[in-house]
Structures are given as C-alpha cells and as structure tokens.
Amino acid sequence: MADAPGTLPMIPDDVAAAALHGSFCPKMCTFACPVTEATGRDDAVPWSFHRTVSDLAQGRTTADAHAASHLEACTGCLACRVPCVFDQDVPAQVRAGRATVRDAGSPVAGTEDAVAAVADGRSPYGVDLPAGLDADATTGFDVVVVAGCRDDARDLDALRRILASAGRRTALVVPEGCCGGTLADLGAGPEATAAAARLGELLPPAPVVVATDPHCLPALRSTAGDGTRVLDTATALVQLVDEDALRFVSERTRVAFHDPCLLARGEDVTTPPRRLLAATGAVLVEPEGHGASTVCSGAGMALELVAPTDAAATADHRARQLGATGAPVVTACAGARRRLADAGLDVTDLATFLADRLVPEPPA
Numbered sequence: 001m002a003d004a005p006g007t008l009p010m011i012p013d014d015v016a017a018a019a020l021h022g023s024f025c026p027k028m029c030t031f032a033c034p035v036t037e038a039t040g041r042d043d044a045v046p047w048s049f050h051r052t053v054s055d056l057a058q059g060r061t062t063a064d065a066h067a068a069s070h071l072e073a074c075t076g077c078l079a080c081r082v083p084c085v086f087d088q089d090v091p092a093q094v095r096a097g098r099a100t101v102r103d104a105g106s107p108v109a110g111t112e113d114a115v116a117a118v119a120d121g122r123s124p125y126g127v128d129l130p131a132g133l134d135a136d137a138t139t140g141f142d143v144v145v146v147a148g149c150r151d152d153a154r155d156l157d158a159l160r161r162i163l164a165s166a167g168r169r170t171a172l173v174v175p176e177g178c179c180g181g182t183l184a185d186l187g188a189g190p191e192a193t194a195a196a197a198r199l200g201e202l203l204p205p206a207p208v209v210v211a212t213d214p215h216c217l218p219a220l221r222s223t224a225g226d227g228t229r230v231l232d233t234a235t236a237l238v239q240l241v242d243e244d245a246l247r248f249v250s251e252r253t254r255v256a257f258h259d260p261c262l263l264a265r266g267e268d269v270t271t272p273p274r275r276l277l278a279a280t281g282a283v284l285v286e287p288e289g290h291g292a293s294t295v296c297s298g299a300g301m302a303l304e305l306v307a308p309t310d311a312a313a314t315a316d317h318r319a320r321q322l323g324a325t326g327a328p329v330v331t332a333c334a335g336a337r338r339r340l341a342d343a344g345l346d347v348t349d350l351a352t353f354l355a356d357r358l359v360p361e362p363p364a
C-alpha cells in the first residue's frame, strides 16, 4: 500500500514506456473501442488511457479521484490491439493505473467492496457462488473444472455431465470468491495474489484444468502446477469430439455464437466452439462482429462494478447486434452470458447447449 494520497506512483517501467509511446499516437484505433461506441465517453478511447497512465508514471498528474475517474471505461476486450501497429496492451496499462490510484488511496469505484466480498468468500460481483457440486471421485481426476465468479450451477453441472459422458473423472472447484483475475483488473494486486494462492491450494492434481470463464485463464495459468494444461471449455471439449468420446443428437437449430473477447482475441480460440456447435447439427448464423472481430459484451475489467451504466450500455449495444440475427445466442463466457441476458437477450452457455443434446445413456 502507498504511503499517502498523491505520492508519486509506481508503474512498471515497461508499462510506463508503452503508455508514453501510445500517448503520441494519433488515436488510430478509436473506431474499434466498444465502450467509446456505446457510451460516447471521450475518456473511453484507448489513447486516453495511454495519456492518463503515462502522466501518472511521470508524476505529471496526481493519483487522485480525478485520475481514477479516467481509468474506468475499459472492458479489456483487446479490440484496440487488432488495428494497433504498435501491439499496445491497453488493459495492462489500465490495470497498472488502477493499482497506482488505489495505492495512493483513490481506487476506482467498486474496488474496496469487491475486495471485501472476496475476503468474505463471496463473488466480487455479488453473484451466489455455486454450491453442492460434488466431484465424481475423490482421487485420480482426469479434469479439474474451475468455476468462475459469475458462473451458475446449471452451466457447471452441464459441463460435468458432458465430461462424465466422455468417461472423464472430474473434480469441480469453486474458488473462495475469486481466482484473482477480477481483483487484478481492479488494481488490487496483493489481494489478487492471495486469492490465486488460495485457489492453488484447492486444486487437486489432474493433467487438465478447465476454466469455464476465459477471464480466469491467466490467473489459473499462474496457479496450476507445471505440466498441467489449462484450457477453456471449448478447446477441452472439441478434443473429446476428435477422440470420438462425445455423441450428440443432431438438430438443425439456428444459433448465433457470441465470441467472448478474451477467447477470440486473447486465446485465438474461434474454431473450437463452432466445431462443437456443428457437431450437434446446429446451423450457425454469424452476427455483425464475430471471430477475432467480435464486439465486447461489457463483461471484462470488472466494468460492471466500476461503471455499471457504461457496462450496461456496452451490453445493450452488443445485444442489439446479436438480436439482429434473429437466432438464439450461445456463448462460452459466464460474464458475457450474464451481461447479455441482463440486456434482454435469449442466450445460453455453450456447455448447457451441448449437454442438452447429448445422446442419452442407454438404460442400465
């Protein structure tokens, strides 16, 4: 923690250098930012984050509530990285800026409530964490599924049913509030590290860990032991299809897939969910903004805690694009599913969509 409000903040040199470099850019990626598009905030443009973080790093601005207010409106969607010829990581700069203002006593809105919730074993988002999901075995797991802090029990149980149908012994782990990812996004670094360490102690040994929410992947990769593969749900399940371990009832249902930003742009995972949907006979309808060009639902960087109105506007914008397809929507991110459902969209988690189409077990 910092000494006192207004002291010269500490931003890692590489982040400060990148932010300074970006602050000289003629805002070439502004068109790509979904928060700018949805809210019209002129401090939501990627360039504004470069400027705020660079000014903080050089002591040209005070790490106070005013600076914190200019570090709100980013969802971490990486859309600005696609057209950026400098490969700038804007969310990393926003995280560093948020950590700096928090250290100086002026956290971005929602941070301390989220920290307190996690310290109490609750989700930082105020969502009831799933309970009563027993493991299929006590040892010898093939897969550990780690719930996100916005998952619901139905979707987790669906994933467990799919894995059981493929003969995989599965453990289901619910973090004590947070894997650390959301806290890191809010700039609560020490608490994020502690949360990740607590989750590490809960993980039983297994060759594969599946994160049901792509926002948890970075934290889990730093937590899981060497030799453990940390995968998103779609990548894990498409491998089972390739092994002929999963069978689905074929139904020609029209569906639109909403690519979660961190899956499509952060992990380069766009084909596996489409192959899984195709394995059920689904007919894919592509919305405006799909694959690596997907448009954010507002679920990242804890935006719904920091600036709820901006998060809702971003979700509404995406829900309108998806709704224009006229097809029910499937996605593979608990946060995106909740944001889009709150915006009034008919949206289903990929695991639940697949589990509902499993070929029934023959009677014993």
Ligand code: SF4
Residues within 6 Å of the ligand: 032, 033, 034, 035, 036, 044, 045, 046, 049, 073, 074, 075, 076, 077, 078, 079, 080, 081, 090, 091
């Ligand atoms: S990461 Fe996404 S929300 Fe954040 S500045 Fe870039 S485009 Fe905007």
Ligand code: SF4
Residues within 6 Å of the ligand: 021, 022, 025, 026, 027, 028, 029, 030, 046, 047, 050, 080, 081, 083, 084, 085, 086, 087, 088, 090
């Ligand atoms: S992310 Fe790249 S293109 Fe966008 S403002 Fe920064 S340097 Fe310019």
